[in-house]
Amino acid sequence: MLRDTQGLDVTTDSPLTIAAINRYTDQALAYGKDAVAIFKGIEADPECAIANAHAAAFYLCHECAESRFKAVPYLEAAKKYVGKATEREQLFVAAIVAWAEGEIERSIAYSEEITDKYPRDIIAVQLGQYHYFYQGNKEALLQIAEKVLPANRENHYLHGMIAFGLEQCHRLGEAEAVGRMALKMNRNDPWAQHAVAHVMEMQGRLEEGIAWMESHADTWENCNTMLYTHNWWHIALYYLEKEDIQKVLEIYDIHLWGRAWKESPKDQVGVISLLLRLELRKVNVGNRWQELVPYLKRRIHEHSLPFNDLHYIYALARAGEADLLNEMLLSMQAYANAANRFIKRTWSEVAIPTAWGIVAHAQGNWEKATLELGSTLSCLHTLGGSHAQRDLFEQVYLDAWLQRSENLSALRLLEKRVAAHRYVPSIELMYNQQKVIQLPARKAAQVAATVSPPSNLKTEEKQRITIDSDQATHWTDELSSHSQGLALAKTYARIVAMGGYIGV
Numbered sequence: 001m002l003r004d005t006q007g008l009d010v011t012t013d014s015p016l017t018i019a020a021i022n023r024y025t026d027q028a029l030a031y032g033k034d035a036v037a038i039f040k041g042i043e044a045d046p047e048c049a050i051a052n053a054h055a056a057a058f059y060l061c062h063e064c065a066e067s068r069f070k071a072v073p074y075l076e077a078a079k080k081y082v083g084k085a086t087e088r089e090q091l092f093v094a095a096i097v098a099w100a101e102g103e104i105e106r107s108i109a110y111s112e113e114i115t116d117k118y119p120r121d122i123i124a125v126q127l128g129q130y131h132y133f134y135q136g137n138k139e140a141l142l143q144i145a146e147k148v149l150p151a152n153r154e155n156h157y158l159h160g161m162i163a164f165g166l167e168q169c170h171r172l173g174e175a176e177a178v179g180r181m182a183l184k185m186n187r188n189d190p191w192a193q194h195a196v197a198h199v200m201e202m203q204g205r206l207e208e209g210i211a212w213m214e215s216h217a218d219t220w221e222n223c224n225t226m227l228y229t230h231n232w233w234h235i236a237l238y239y240l241e242k243e244d245i246q247k248v249l250e251i252y253d254i255h256l257w258g259r260a261w262k263e264s265p266k267d268q269v270g271v272i273s274l275l276l277r278l279e280l281r282k283v284n285v286g287n288r289w290q291e292l293v294p295y296l297k298r299r300i301h302e303h304s305l306p307f308n309d310l311h312y313i314y315a316l317a318r319a320g321e322a323d324l325l326n327e328m329l330l331s332m333q334a335y336a337n338a339a340n341r342f343i344k345r346t347w348s349e350v351a352i353p354t355a356w357g358i359v360a361h362a363q364g365n366w367e368k369a370t371l372e373l374g375s376t377l378s379c380l381h382t383l384g385g386s387h388a389q390r391d392l393f394e395q396v397y398l399d400a401w402l403q404r405s406e407n408l409s410a411l412r413l414l415e416k417r418v419a420a421h422r423y424v425p426s427i428e429l430m431y432n433q434q435k436v437i438q439l440p441a442r443k444a445a446q447v448a449a450t451v452s453p454p455s456n457l458k459t460e461e462k463q464r465i466t467i468d469s470d471q472a473t474h475w476t477d478e479l480s481s482h483s484q485g486l487a488l489a490k491t492y493a494r495i496v497a498m499g500g501y502i503g504v
Contacts, residue, residue: 001086004021006121008118008120008121010050011048011050011085014041014045014048016040016044017044017051020037020041020042020044021041024058028058028123029191030223031223031227032222032223032224035058036058038051038055049077049078049081049085052077053089053093053096054123056075056100062266063302064264064265064302064304068304088117088121091110091113095127102342102343103342104134104342108128108132111125111127111128115147115148116147119150119151119152120148122155122157125145129144129165133385134305134307136383136384141164145161145162154185156182156185157189159179159181160182160189160192160194162178163196167195168386170202175195175198176199176200179199180196183196187219188222193216193231194227194230194234198386198388200212200238201234201237206241206242216231217232225259225267226266228259229259232251232256232259233270236248236251236252236256240274240277243281249278249283252288256274263295263298265305268315271288271292272314272315273392275288276392279318280396280399289315289320290319290320293321293324296315296316299312300312303331305384307384307385307389307390310393312328313328313359314361317358317363329355332347346382350382353372353373354372354373354393357370357375357396361400366404369396369397370397373396373397373400377393377394394413401413
């Protein structure tokens with residue numbers, strides 16, 4: 001029996017195995033390149049149950065069939081040797097086995113028990129956060145990290161994990177403060193950097209966000225491709241908000257697809273998400289959709305995560321791969337029908353209708369897109385992903401309303417997005433000389449359009465109000481200078497341009 005750097009007992013007599021577990025722990029928490037160090041530990045002590053469980057987790061987190069297959073011998077070894085392990089190790093092995101079997105609630109329960117009894121086990125915290133993230137359970141994601149803080153105040157990785165949880169719970173000021181504190185402890189913590197980036201994005205602090213992330217980009221050379229590409233993805237989002245399309249495409253080609261592990265589902269999701277965001281801004285992305293197809297064929301029947309599947313099917317639709325698209329839609333439906341009780345509702349009632357909605361959008365069927373997406377929008381969080389990632393589906397929904405020229409629905413959704421400091425379509429400013437609508441001189445989070453219908457209009461007639469060309473409009477300095485306020489002004493202009501009226 002030896003002890004690791006977390007102060008936890010490990011059932012092994014091999015110093016090489018302990019050294020490998022220590023290296024793996026650091027690299028897993030840092031999203032580093034060298035998490036493969038765990039395999040050296042297994043070579044030194046093949047009967048170390050928790051080392052085998054870590055190796056299985058290393059493969060399972062790739063969320064693809066090939067890696068699940070590679071996890072099997074390590075799962076079998078962990079189960080074979082777990083009888084002589086400590087209670088903590090037995091619980092951890094059980095958590096990984098449950099994950100492999102698709103029993104995510106059971107895996108979470110084991111993670112919670114570990115962190116209750118052994119609060120120094122930060123890997124167990126990370127495992128719990130991983131599952132809560134893909135369940136969209138932001139409160140639990142934060143709680144599992146906060147509860148072990150008294151035992152780990154010196155651990156910068158834990159502070160970064162708490163910072164991300166705080167941001168997901170919309171506690172932005174606290175999230176930034178905790179993230180910055182983590183980085184004072186260790187500048188090279190990419191997850192803490194990432195948490196602060198989320199805050200700046202939510203607050204529309206574009207220039208500051210770019211400076212923040214680019215000043216830390218040198219540290220990402222030590223990251224695995226998932227977090228390397230994901231952190232650059234966040235930089236790309238900042239430039240996208242600034243409408244610097246050339247810079248976004250450059251980041252895509254050099255730092256996203258150019259540096260991706262192209263077989264990785266998580267890397268694939270990142271590039272698909274960015275291409276879709278570009279197309280929502282009417283950017284021609286060339287043959288980039290088609291470049292993804294050879295790698296997406298392997299994903300058609302996997303269904304590891306519904307969040308991922310929604311990205312794959314959109315990419316197949318935009319690449320013009322009708323046969324592959326139909327094959328995947330049928331496979332998703334079959335999987336949903338046969339899913340276990342823990343995930344069946346999410347797949348059947350949320351993922352499948354959303355899939356039809358985004359495919360409809362990709363194919364230009366705006367009415368179907370709004371109907372299907374409208375039925376699931378309020379529960380998309382159950383599919384997992386961060387606010388920034390899931391926001392893409394709402395952008396698609398808004399674009400479909402705009403394409404349908406349904407001004408009232410678009411305007412209502414638009415104003416909700418402004419209130420939440422989220423992206424609104426950035427379109428060429430039309431009617432910039434024409435006075436079309438009044439915008440109060442308030443901060444963007446408080447902006448609301450006020451259009452008063454003529455007093456002689458009966459209630460049942462108050463569906464669309466024509467805006468006279470002489471009606472007052474004030475593009476205030478405050479609004480125009482705000483990163484999202486300008487996009488708001490442009491979108492109002494487009495709504496007016498589409499029909500010369502705004503619904504009220």
